[in-house]
Amino acid sequence: MSQRVNGVISRAKGAPVEVTTIIVPDPGPGEAVVKIQACGVCHTDLHYREGGINDDYPFLLGHEAAGVVESVGAGVTEVAPGDFVVLNWRAVCGECRACKKGKPWYCFATHNATQKMTLEDGTELSPALGIGAFIEKTLVAAGQCTKVDPQARPAAVGLLGCGVMAGIGAAINTGGVTRGDSVAVIGCGGVGDGAVAGAALAGATTIIAIDTDDRKLEWARGFGATHTINARGADVVSAVQELTGGFGADVVIEAVGRPETYKQAFYARDLAGTVVLVGVPTPEMTIELPLADVFGRGGALKSSWYGDCLPTRDFPMLTELYRQGRLDLDKFVTEEIRLDQVEEAFAKMHSGDVLRSVVIF
């Protein structure tokens, strides 16, 4: 058996996305079908549409989602129909070399649904980040469903499924930000503002937000930035140094994904400081740095996949901080849109009009 529902696909490189009919199989062993309530528009969806991730078109886009489990397949014990869940793209396997080392947030064999969702003509879809959630109902591995407080607003907690979690985790998990640290965040979209909020939660005393758009800087202040720098026409490195006693920040988080901003991050950190790359570069990008500087500046150059999060640990915890008013997830939701407005949301993302547009079902 299967169901026919509406979903948003990207058919070819650069072509506008479209709403079309998608066939969703009933859940098989270890799988679940989730009725989506809300799904945020992340820059990674746009990367997929532009061919920046891979060429496995057609893609079923959307991956920052919350919803209710509709049905589960054989052997599923972690969730049941009716559970309110946030979808994750890190359903850890428990068996790979990372999991065996006790570092499941690096899991190299995360679970996705085994069956494929298809177009009406049988063409198999590649779901974005193994999820695919700009769709009324989606098929995922049961482990991709993380139960959270059902009182929470779907549009807000769904964002924990990707960008906001990636940002918070880049600060707290990957960057190890702690009380008294100075932190600079380059690029203040949903991911960068997640990093600002994470740095604030962790007790950083100086939080410098850097963007090319003044509206983004204003929003970043709302998440806890203590200083802002408009990168347009500014020397970002010396501006960060000026705000940190001439030294640079303890942790610099790059949330754009470009060589020039990575270089700024590299030089804007203090000696022995940490750079965290959470922005996603495209395959053709390269970077050249004096090896003597890589050595001489010491510290750590890290990348953050999904904020090194563990969904079972982090989603309920952050949902609880949201409930307590200590993490304002609502502020990430700039607008609620319909399924047929994803292409417009990409344009708004490009022009800087939104932090997150969230599709509501």
Ligand SMILES: NC(=O)c1ccc[n+]([C@@H]2O[C@H](COP(=O)([O-])OP(=O)(O)OC[C@H]3O[C@@H](n4cnc5c(N)ncnc54)[C@H](O)[C@@H]3O)[C@@H](O)[C@H]2O)c1
């Ligand atoms: N590592 C992960 O697990 C993960 C998860 C989600 C998203 N991402 C990536 O993070 C990046 C940001 O995603 P987003 O959804 O926040 O995107 P976004 O488009 O909402 O935000 C990007 C921000 O960067 C700013 N910017 C652009 N050029 C700049 C420059 N030269 N200097 C300073 N700021 C600049 C833009 O004005 C914008 O505010 C993307 O590359 C996305 O693919 C990574």
Ligand SMILES: [Zn+2]
């Ligand atoms: Zn694993």
Ligand SMILES: [Zn+2]
């Ligand atoms: Zn994302």
